[in-house]
Amino acid sequence: MHRIAQFGAGRMGAVHLANAANHPRLEVAWLVDPRPDAGAIASSVGARLGSVEDVLADAAVEGVIVASSTDTHLDLATACLAAGKAVFCEKPLDLDLPRLLAAESDLVTPAAPLYVAFNRRFDPDCRALQARLAAGEIGELESLNIVSHDPAPPPAHFIPTSGGLYRDFTIHDFDLAGWLMPDPIVEVFTWASCLVDPAIAAAGDVDTARTLLRDAKGRLCMISNSRRSGYGFDQRIEAFGSGGMLRGGDLVQDTVQLWREAGAQAAPRYMDFISRYAEAYRGEMDHFAQVLAGTAQPETGYADSVRSLRLAEAARRSLATGAPVRL
Amino acid sequence: MHRIAQFGAGRMGAVHLANAANHPRLEVAWLVDPRPDAGAIASSVGARLGSVEDVLADAAVEGVIVASSTDTHLDLATACLAAGKAVFCEKPLDLDLPRLLAAESDLVTPAAPLYVAFNRRFDPDCRALQARLAAGEIGELESLNIVSHDPAPPPAHFIPTSGGLYRDFTIHDFDLAGWLMPDPIVEVFTWASCLVDPAIAAAGDVDTARTLLRDAKGRLCMISNSRRSGYGFDQRIEAFGSGGMLRGGDLVQDTVQLWREAGAQAAPRYMDFISRYAEAYRGEMDHFAQVLAGTAQPETGYADSVRSLRLAEAARRSLATGAPVRL
Amino acid sequence: MHRIAQFGAGRMGAVHLANAANHPRLEVAWLVDPRPDAGAIASSVGARLGSVEDVLADAAVEGVIVASSTDTHLDLATACLAAGKAVFCEKPLDLDLPRLLAAESDLVTPAAPLYVAFNRRFDPDCRALQARLAAGEIGELESLNIVSHDPAPPPAHFIPTSGGLYRDFTIHDFDLAGWLMPDPIVEVFTWASCLVDPAIAAAGDVDTARTLLRDAKGRLCMISNSRRSGYGFDQRIEAFGSGGMLRGGDLVQDTVQLWREAGAQAAPRYMDFISRYAEAYRGEMDHFAQVLAGTAQPETGYADSVRSLRLAEAARRSLATGAPVRL
């Protein structure tokens, strides 16, 4: 059993806490969170409510889950790593590229393993597709179409602190593209509109986008984003290569179909990310357990975080200037 | 060009007439039908309205399409064959097994080619499945599930002259089973109910059935029938073998899907047999043109008609007795 | 937390033990199993190795999982229930109908809740289909086609103690049919062959079957069984009603497709029951936790076990006599 602590018991925190508590080789010793019911939450998983200092001072704590508010991720992760504790950091490590780059000396070869959790990396479909692509099943990759549409936009009050579409939302797709494409991406172009919710425009953001990426060999990637599909999570990948296509992601809740005169009605897609990515979140936690056991290296860490955030910043600049941006 | 004649311009007759008229190597010279507008129908395809005698007397007529009422099929086909004219006979050749058997000497090695049109044989999906099964793609066939449900029951007045479910409807599935299974079928068992339309029961017939066939090697075939699916033509085949399964028939009108919160709505199945089997009917006519040209032998003829009708009679006896019937 | 014990740590036992150990509201206190490594298995989940007597004597044990060999199920379940402990009994409760019927007075209204685990009842697809059928989405049910083909036959040495195809294998489908069809089944007919493995015939059993069920209202059910599909678990349901069809079960391992010249290759079906029914087994355990908490009544118990076993016995008699069997 690995003794761990967790910062944050909000929406994502609750998911990670349950997965950690149910994991056969993890034991949550501390929960740190200011909310009134945090004590009750802590006891429900057999943990104590404590402070950042308690966690850092507990030499038996091997790992820490950082699932507190985004603006605290970088400092907490850095402090834990400095204390020799492995870190599971909910994405993003930080929304501010200069700040993230300033942390390079601490984080690029950290004192303990740093794992930044991008959920798609442990989604079974994404993972199977990536493995088969890397195994050469379609020969040489030539281009990539990523669709990533959410069921419904977040509440308008979330937008101002979200980092905006590219840093909050497309960041997953930038991570996917970086993972799936073999060479560094050298150029970014995007167009975006606010078509879904005027409150998003009022907050200075966009909700509908098409973004193009290009790598040094001329491979092309298209990312399709919308904050609102109206039909659940639509997150699909199509990889085109010299020997065919790999595609995945047409995931629905079950296989039941209702056939009536109008045709066949299939089960809906998932409507909330907790059920859509339930298996991915369990996979993330199991990966962290393996990192703690020393049987795995973190699959994603500082370098991936920087890469994705650079792409997001380039997209923001492209949107602002109307021109492609070279990296 | 092959000069042909056609008997009957009813529902099926109209389909065959249009396909014959549009076929690049067929020329319809005569139409024989008593209905008032038969002359107009004949001219619309460049044919003359005539009598059975006209057709038999026209030495240039190479082939005849028999699409008149079912009770006339056998006599007309026999007369045309005796006159040396190839016959395209809409199924069934006859509904009465003793009568059909009595015609054996004329029809088993007829004076001219006799083609009995079972539409499934030229349905592209059935045909592809049969070819791949015969090519050994699933090794040795072990069992077969055939689903054959129509969109809606026929008008009640049709039932009394239809021959009943097994001779009118399941006959297609008996033909399929005989075509797909390599050895002779030796035993038949069936259960049936009238669940769809009480008028069918009032006419002494059933509308919902499950029929089992068994061949000499112990291979099993199940046939699922309903006169009313409520969602269009549901006619599917699943063939299970030592090396896997071949299945086909999940045919819908187009590939368009509508995704909304309740899930994905696919296009409906076909609602009338003319559009469902449009390609099969064209294939039948093209097959007849090849038979006339001497480049093909009839794919189905007297022997297949007898085989299917024997199975239908066995099923009727099984239904009546509640016991399996050996052939 | 509910304190429980488990009998048996074999193949199914291991699945249930892991699910119990990982369940947030269950605590496995005792494991009873004669195998040499049972002590190690027990400690891995924080349990003690003990005897049947230890379990019965431990007043704090609220529930017992009976996952020992089939021939011990009935006696162990009966003893535990008599001791006031709720029972989770892996199916079947017993393979012998007279023995099961003899236990009626103890089990039909047991002293503590008795849950007999039929995995399909907690399979998400079966469950969704059943709920929608019961909710009337296709109107009145008219007929049912159940396909249940396993990836590969069991080792030949398993056959003699298995109870034979109908009691070991089709029993799941009998349970499904009983669950899905609203009225009691009144008649059974079956044909079966040994086409997959001659060793199965040598052991006096069959491996390929088609079974028909009929209820008092004339509704028909067809069950398609094979011990070997060659392509994984193929377990599907089609329910036909007055208002359409509900179908489910076309489950594959993921959504990734590989498109090449020969067509699209979809991911395979599941090859072992542990992964195929992983979610069902977790659902079963969660159901048991709810039964222990008093928030749920066992979904399946003595009556369902008797019903399915009666159908299996009727099918065995039909196979032996070649005739339909009335219940």
Place this chain on the structure above:
Amino acid sequence: MHRIAQFGAGRMGAVHLANAANHPRLEVAWLVDPRPDAGAIASSVGARLGSVEDVLADAAVEGVIVASSTDTHLDLATACLAAGKAVFCEKPLDLDLPRLLAAESDLVTPAAPLYVAFNRRFDPDCRALQARLAAGEIGELESLNIVSHDPAPPPAHFIPTSGGLYRDFTIHDFDLAGWLMPDPIVEVFTWASCLVDPAIAAAGDVDTARTLLRDAKGRLCMISNSRRSGYGFDQRIEAFGSGGMLRGGDLVQDTVQLWREAGAQAAPRYMDFISRYAEAYRGEMDHFAQVLAGTAQPETGYADSVRSLRLAEAARRSLATGAPVRL
């Protein structure tokens, strides 16, 4: 019957000639083509071989199919229209935008109907999708993803006279986008590479592209192109709106699936455009017959040709400059 003539009996010419010859209301009187076997081709459909002058001088000719080489389309179409004959012009009307614009006075309100045949407009899936989109099934359209990948690149010698990827290939997608998007497209951006065949690069062209379109309301359209899929025609549309998504085009040759241990193998996509778009070509010819009968106006003509070619030219400029191009 409408008496028509045809210019050109090449690859596309052969398709149109057969469809015209088999059409019940069209009669091909003249074929004009310099190839040695043109006489034989003409007689095979009952037509005479003649010259442009013969056609123009035959007052009974109501319509002309222009399927000769691309560089002759505009002149022949103009001459026929001036002679009062309706024109079915295989796409494109012309590859040169200035030349096309110079013909505006003759063609924008021509003396006889001018129909320019873009095959997607009569593809049943595209047509169904467009109709349902226009009917508001997904509310207000917000964005569009079009995939258009061919099975294999054309022979290298075709590239120099093709007009290049955007005018020869993407032109179909520009036409689709113009048809599906309700407002005029105001801006174009594209990236492209030569990844499939170096001979294409040697000829100064590209084979892999991603193109973005934007309309005045901020709606976005992405077009994915490749000259070689490796798995047949992959031409799909996804339309995202305020009320869901409409998608279509996942068309394969039949519904047969082969299930083996590796998963389910579905039938392949179509490998040649003649079979892929067989129904579309028949639909085009039937549309022309309706135009001749005066029961339909040409669905696409001069204005659509100009619109698509403008988009193609904008894409060419974007590719050359690396910047978006405003229309």
